[in-house]
Amino acid sequence: MQLKKVAEHVHARLVGNGDVEIGAVASIESASVGDLIFVEEKANLPRALESAASAVLVGDFGAGESSKPLLVCAQPRLAFARAARFLAPASHRHSGIHASAVVHPAARLANDVTVDESVVIGEGAQIGSGSRIGAGSVIGAQVRMGNDCELHPNVTVYRGTRLGNRVVIHAGAVLGSDGFGYVREEKTGHYEKFPQIGRLEIEDDVEIGANSTIDRGALDITRIGRGTKIDNLVHVGHNVQIGEDVVIAAQTGLSGSAVVEDNVVIGGQVGIADHVRIEEGAILGAQSGIPSNKIIRGKGIVFWGTPARPIREYLKELAVLAQLAKKK
Amino acid sequence: MQLKKVAEHVHARLVGNGDVEIGAVASIESASVGDLIFVEEKANLPRALESAASAVLVGDFGAGESSKPLLVCAQPRLAFARAARFLAPASHRHSGIHASAVVHPAARLANDVTVDESVVIGEGAQIGSGSRIGAGSVIGAQVRMGNDCELHPNVTVYRGTRLGNRVVIHAGAVLGSDGFGYVREEKTGHYEKFPQIGRLEIEDDVEIGANSTIDRGALDITRIGRGTKIDNLVHVGHNVQIGEDVVIAAQTGLSGSAVVEDNVVIGGQVGIADHVRIEEGAILGAQSGIPSNKIIRGKGIVFWGTPARPIREYLKELAVLAQLAKKK
Amino acid sequence: MQLKKVAEHVHARLVGNGDVEIGAVASIESASVGDLIFVEEKANLPRALESAASAVLVGDFGAGESSKPLLVCAQPRLAFARAARFLAPASHRHSGIHASAVVHPAARLANDVTVDESVVIGEGAQIGSGSRIGAGSVIGAQVRMGNDCELHPNVTVYRGTRLGNRVVIHAGAVLGSDGFGYVREEKTGHYEKFPQIGRLEIEDDVEIGANSTIDRGALDITRIGRGTKIDNLVHVGHNVQIGEDVVIAAQTGLSGSAVVEDNVVIGGQVGIADHVRIEEGAILGAQSGIPSNKIIRGKGIVFWGTPARPIREYLKELAVLAQLAKKK
Numbered sequence: 001m002q003l004k005k006v007a008e009h010v011h012a013r014l015v016g017n018g019d020v021e022i023g024a025v026a027s028i029e030s031a032s033v034g035d036l037i038f039v040e041e042k043a044n045l046p047r048a049l050e051s052a053a054s055a056v057l058v059g060d061f062g063a064g065e066s067s068k069p070l071l072v073c074a075q076p077r078l079a080f081a082r083a084a085r086f087l088a089p090a091s092h093r094h095s096g097i098h099a100s101a102v103v104h105p106a107a108r109l110a111n112d113v114t115v116d117e118s119v120v121i122g123e124g125a126q127i128g129s130g131s132r133i134g135a136g137s138v139i140g141a142q143v144r145m146g147n148d149c150e151l152h153p154n155v156t157v158y159r160g161t162r163l164g165n166r167v168v169i170h171a172g173a174v175l176g177s178d179g180f181g182y183v184r185e186e187k188t189g190h191y192e193k194f195p196q197i198g199r200l201e202i203e204d205d206v207e208i209g210a211n212s213t214i215d216r217g218a219l220d221i222t223r224i225g226r227g228t229k230i231d232n233l234v235h236v237g238h239n240v241q242i243g244e245d246v247v248i249a250a251q252t253g254l255s256g257s258a259v260v261e262d263n264v265v266i267g268g269q270v271g272i273a274d275h276v277r278i279e280e281g282a283i284l285g286a287q288s289g290i291p292s293n294k295i296i297r298g299k300g301i302v303f304w305g306t307p308a309r310p311i312r313e314y315l316k317e318l319a320v321l322a323q324l325a326k327k328k
Numbered sequence: 329m330q331l332k333k334v335a336e337h338v339h340a341r342l343v344g345n346g347d348v349e350i351g352a353v354a355s356i357e358s359a360s361v362g363d364l365i366f367v368e369e370k371a372n373l374p375r376a377l378e379s380a381a382s383a384v385l386v387g388d389f390g391a392g393e394s395s396k397p398l399l400v401c402a403q404p405r406l407a408f409a410r411a412a413r414f415l416a417p418a419s420h421r422h423s424g425i426h427a428s429a430v431v432h433p434a435a436r437l438a439n440d441v442t443v444d445e446s447v448v449i450g451e452g453a454q455i456g457s458g459s460r461i462g463a464g465s466v467i468g469a470q471v472r473m474g475n476d477c478e479l480h481p482n483v484t485v486y487r488g489t490r491l492g493n494r495v496v497i498h499a500g501a502v503l504g505s506d507g508f509g510y511v512r513e514e515k516t517g518h519y520e521k522f523p524q525i526g527r528l529e530i531e532d533d534v535e536i537g538a539n540s541t542i543d544r545g546a547l548d549i550t551r552i553g554r555g556t557k558i559d560n561l562v563h564v565g566h567n568v569q570i571g572e573d574v575v576i577a578a579q580t581g582l583s584g585s586a587v588v589e590d591n592v593v594i595g596g597q598v599g600i601a602d603h604v605r606i607e608e609g610a611i612l613g614a615q616s617g618i619p620s621n622k623i624i625r626g627k628g629i630v631f632w633g634t635p636a637r638p639i640r641e642y643l644k645e646l647a648v649l650a651q652l653a654k655k656k
Numbered sequence: 657m658q659l660k661k662v663a664e665h666v667h668a669r670l671v672g673n674g675d676v677e678i679g680a681v682a683s684i685e686s687a688s689v690g691d692l693i694f695v696e697e698k699a700n701l702p703r704a705l706e707s708a709a710s711a712v713l714v715g716d717f718g719a720g721e722s723s724k725p726l727l728v729c730a731q732p733r734l735a736f737a738r739a740a741r742f743l744a745p746a747s748h749r750h751s752g753i754h755a756s757a758v759v760h761p762a763a764r765l766a767n768d769v770t771v772d773e774s775v776v777i778g779e780g781a782q783i784g785s786g787s788r789i790g791a792g793s794v795i796g797a798q799v800r801m802g803n804d805c806e807l808h809p810n811v812t813v814y815r816g817t818r819l820g821n822r823v824v825i826h827a828g829a830v831l832g833s834d835g836f837g838y839v840r841e842e843k844t845g846h847y848e849k850f851p852q853i854g855r856l857e858i859e860d861d862v863e864i865g866a867n868s869t870i871d872r873g874a875l876d877i878t879r880i881g882r883g884t885k886i887d888n889l890v891h892v893g894h895n896v897q898i899g900e901d902v903v904i905a906a907q908t909g910l911s912g913s914a915v916v917e918d919n920v921v922i923g924g925q926v927g928i929a930d931h932v933r934i935e936e937g938a939i940l941g942a943q944s945g946i947p948s949n950k951i952i953r954g955k956g957i958v959f960w961g962t963p964a965r966p967i968r969e970y971l972k973e974l975a976v977l978a979q980l981a982k983k984k
Contacts, residue, residue: 428756430754430756430773430774430791446756446773446774446792448772448773448774448791448792448809464774464792464810466773466790466791466792466809466810466827482792482810482828484792484808484809484810484827484828484866486808486827500810500828500867502826502827502828502866502867502888505808505826505827505865505866505888506826508865508885508887508888508905508906510885510903511731511733511734511736511737512734513731513734514730514731517901517919518861518883518901519883519885519901519903520734520737520738521737521741521863522733522736522737522740523681523736523737523740523741523744525681525740525744539828539867539889541828541865541866541867541888541889541906543866543888546683547681547682547683547686548683548685548686561867561889563887563888563889563906563907563924565906579907581889581906581907581924581925583905583906583924583942597925599907599924599925599942599943601923601924601942615943617925617942617943619942634943634961635974641978641981644981644984645977645978645980645981647981648977648980648981648984649977649980652980
């Protein structure tokens with residue numbers, strides 16, 4: 001593909017020879033001829049220009065003279081991501097249902113759905129156009145899935161779960177499993193199961209990482225809002241409400257009925273107890289912990305520690321303590 | 329089903345019209361006609377009575393006049409859970425072995441076992457009456473499973489693991505995997521595997537969450553006691569002994585040879601190191617950590633922090649530190 | 657097998673009757689006639705000699721008189737591990753491809769590979785001699801796997817991942833999944849996926865625990881070095897570089913581009929943020945946390961807490977704080 005076509009697609013200003021052929025994206029270190037690379041900080045530009053890459057995506061700082069053709073734009077990393085998708089080879093999708101898959105006769109699949117080896121699709125499930133189900137995945141009865149979803153292998157989707165469009169689920173993830181709710185019988189001390197008969201709803205453009213687990217609601221609905229991205233091995237409990245464009249890093253856990261508003265950023269291994277509310281735009285540092293029923297408020301403010309507090313306070317406490325210990 | 333039949337089943341006292349038809353349970357928010365709801369605190373009773381539900385399960389406080397029929401009992405949440413099971417539609421179990429399953433000829437399955445699509449059952453495995461094995465699950469050789477167990481899809485049970493009756497295993501869980509034990513060769517610094525040839529035994533009425541992993545014993549037995557409930561993404565190491573009626577929330581990990589006595593409650597993301605003993609009835613707050621070889625003692629006492637200490641001490645320490653930091 | 661043959665195999669000095677028949681290894685508690693047990697500390701020798709075992713592996717301290725035949729050596733635990741492998745019954749491998757497996761015609765499998773039930777192997781995959789693929793596992797296109805690997809059931813290996821020789825992967829693990837990388841579009845606030853098109857390479861003699869997830873590189877390579885052992889439910893992010901003979905306990909997470917040098921030991925539930933470097937031979941205590949871009953240096957030094965500091969400092973801080981709280 002000619003560089004000028006890439007420039008046009010990503011809305012970048014072309015500086016230099018636009019007829020150069022670009023075949024793929026690469027990192028500065030691994031680039032070879034035909035690759036497009038990107039630079040976010042001016043300091044890295046010389047290294048980029050010395051690489052074997054055929055062209056460089058740069059921020060506005062890069063508009064000067066250059067030994068390689070440049071694509072100049074405001075968000076070079078974003079443009080790079082878009083260029084990567086633009087250049088990616090069309091996967092030769094063998095749209096169709098593999099002979100080893102078992103699709104219930106009362107499931108409704110759009111014409112161009114791809115169902116890989118050993119997939120199981122239950123009664124009454126609906127799968128929208130362009131969606132792909134990876135090998136070994138099990139789609140329960142009455143599941144509804146929109147268009148252009150991609151489920152990687154060995155995913156389990158419990159009965160009745162609903163997915164929007166363009167939802168990506170990585171291998172081994174479990175969607176719609178029973179929440180962790182029991183009632184203790186006072187006399188015997190035995191735990192009896194509280195009904196876990198609600199539903200899980202995942203909105204458009206959500207991506208969920210490998211081996212993460214998202215429970216269905218107990219009586220109502222667990223919801224993951226549009227555009228939210230969840231990393232590997234994350235746990236989301238029953239009745240949790242997650243807003244739009246939320247980012248949750250690996251191994252974080254959200255207990256039952258927690259609420260996470262839009263645009264929140266949550267680090268790895270964070271623990272959010274039941275009935276917590278994380279208000280819009282707050283940022284939770286890795287490993288922080290929010291006790292039950294707490295509200296975390298503060299757009300753009302970073303919280304850290306257990307119990308989580310504004311990071312400035314937390315760091316001050318750490319410094320004071322270290323000082324005291326040194327004196328002893 | 330008539331309300332009076334539900335009342336009888338859950339041992340509640342009926343106040344009002346027992347001929348009302350009840351079809352399902354629901355939350356106050358989502359209830360519609362035909363639903364049974366429950367109220368644990370008197371303050372929520374007015375909301376319940378304003379809902380569309382047809383009847384309300386209440387504590388003894390609710391014995392007065394009411395615009396809806398009431399079921400009065402000592403533990404309304406418990407009665408609600410039992411009513412839910414009572415009202416649940418009998419799943420039309422297609423008891424039998426799906427054609428795509430591969431069952432070793434030397435496995436012994438009771439007559440009414442359900443084996444779903446693509447299940448694999450190994451040599452010498454025994455599966456008791458009424459048990460169901462979800463699609464894609466793999467049951468190793470010599471596994472013994474009791475009656476009325478339910479394995480959700482894509483569960484893996486390693487060779488020789490034993491499950492009691494009414495054990496529920498959620499999707500993606502791994503039972504009886506090798507423990508994490510190595511011996512370092514002093515000269516080369518390489519790790520060699522210590523034998524992991526013991527067994528995992530899970531007693532009656534245990535439930536294990538999605539994608540949790542429970543290792544077999546190294547030389548002896550890892551044991552999960554009767555009635556214990558384990559949430560998603562929990563790790564239980566080799567030789568761990570867990571008592572009866574223990575509750576373990578999501579993402580908690582127990583290292584090798586830890587002992588958890590009966591009636592312990594463990595929050596989410598707790599870390600229990602090797603050879604720890606948690607004595608009967610102790611409560612471990614979320615994210616707390618218990619270092620190797622420690623004993624945690626105190627029925628009903630909450631421990632928190634790393635290293636875990638009684639929560640009163642921990643909160644006092646946090647307060648003192650916050651105060652000091654403010655002065656600086 | 658005669659004890660003297662075991663002695664020879666593990667390079668131990670035989671004291672007593674070498675004609676005793678040994679059939680298996682066992683713990684002191686569970687040993688019966690025909691079993692070999694081991695003792696690392698002299699204090700446990702009397703218990704070992706009272707057990708039903710037929711012979712005892714001991715350290716140099718055990719060279720005296722004894723009621724049972726002894727095998728004396730410098731590292732009795734290591735010798736025991738080797739004896740266990742020596743005595744293990746040859747698994748009657750039914751080398752071959754099960755009829756229910758789906759192997760792409762353009763995959764290349766060595767002659768004596770074992771492919772279990774419902775396995776899927778993609779286009780262009782290569783699998784070396786003696787390797788075994790457990791039931792329900794899915795091997796993506798272009799995966800390369802060396803000799804004598806063992807994949808337990810329901811493992812997913814994404815396209816292009818490379819495994820060396822003698823790699824062991826436990827059930828449910830996911831190898832080569834997409835890393836967690838997004839770019840935020842400034843105007844809309846939506847996250848767009850950064851390309852995750854690099855590779856995962858796992859070197860010889862690595863073992864990876866059940867339900868662990870290891871992401872591929874974004875543009876480059878995620879690497880797990882020779883002999884490294886990873887426990888259950890561990891997360892390894894994109895571009896992470898792990899050295900040789902590293903040990904990582906359960907539920908630990910490593911964020912993108914972290915570097916862990918050779919011979920590092922990492923406890924359970926540790927959190928390592930992005931671009932951290934853990935230098936050779938450092939030891940990270942359970943639940944400790946290393947913030948972004950930090951370097952941890954110190955062969956044989958234990959670090960603990962979040963942010964992790966040398967354990968002596970950390971314990972002193974804890975003591976000072978407890979003292980202050982007591983005074984109040």
